[in-house]
Amino acid sequence: MQKILAAAGIGSRRQCEELIRMGRVEVDRKVVTELGFRADPLRQKIAVDGVPIRQEKPLYYAVYKPDGVVCTSRDPSGRTRVIDLVPEREARLFAVGRLDLHSEGLILVTNDGELANRLTHPKFGLPKTYLVQVAGEPDREVFAKLMRGVHLAEGIARVSSIKVRRKHKQSTILEMVLNEGRNREIRRIMAKVGHKVQRLKRIAVGPVRLGKMLPGDARPLTRDEIAALRRETTRRPV
Structure with missing residues (x-):
């Protein structure tokens, strides 16, 4: 069931699993709460919160998230969301992964829940690069x-690579690559080693x-970029 919902652009597979659990x-x-429930979207009527789902054309965007924009699909405070920056208004889009409120840069937005699930799954270790x-x-x-690993509450966090890009009088710009996606991970590990982000x-x-x-x-992702992302999530897991 969660695969059907994800394919319909309701959310990532994990988000869809939570919708099922919540009834x-x-x-x-008939309410379904079993994750392994099988259904036929062509023959059966499937609805979320009473709204029938529909199979949508898959959409893929790269977005430059500014500081102060949120990655959540809903925000009670009415702040600008990443999905608000995408020109497509008809589809149910969501951000793939997250950047915290005061971080900026590249985030992917899609309605392809299955690919989003694979891109964020730890077993594939999709590399993400930061300045x-x-x-x-x-x-x-x-x-x-940082390369050996820094102890956080939920386990050891480490960077895949790190190098200096530029030096200033009182600060340094680093290029860091991570294969993980813990909450505020870079800010936390840098604080642990005494260098505030x-x-x-x-x-x-x-x-x-x-x-x-x-x-x-x-901007929409190119065909080559989409194909490359799919290859990243079909290669041997890390």
């Missing part, structure tokens, strides 16, 4: 700690790059 999904007017401005000047020992910008998600996009820009 918000109906098949032929991170930190206070002070981290030395080789700090880099070594001053600015954080994601410049790549797997093969898709931010390039010359400006804050608030949105």
Whole structure:
């Protein structure tokens, strides 16, 4: 059932599983709460919150999330959402993964829940590249700690690669690659090694790059980019 909902653009597979658990999904007017429930979307009436689902054309966008924009699909405070920056208004779009409120840069937006689930699943370790401005000047020992791993409450977090891009008088701009996606991970690990993050910008998600996009820009992914993302999630898991 969760695959059917994800394919219809309701959300990622994990989000759809939660909808099922909450009793918000109906098949032929009967509430379904079993994740393994099988249905035929061509022959049966499937609804979420009483609204029939429809099979949508898959859409894929790259968005430059500005500082202060949220990645959630709903925001009670009425703040601008990443999906509000996409020109497509008819489809049910959602952000793939997240960037915290004060981080900026590349985030993917789609209605393809199945691909979104694979892109965010830890077993595939999709690399994400960031430019991170930190206070002070981290030395080789700090880099070594970050590569070995830093202890967080939920486990050890480590970077895949790190290098200096630019030095200022009181700060340093680093390029960091992570294969994980824990909440505020970079800010937390840099605080652990004594270098507060001053600015954080994601410049790549797997093969898709931010390039010359400006804050608030949105563009459709190319066929080559979509194909490359699919290859990333069909290769051998890390």
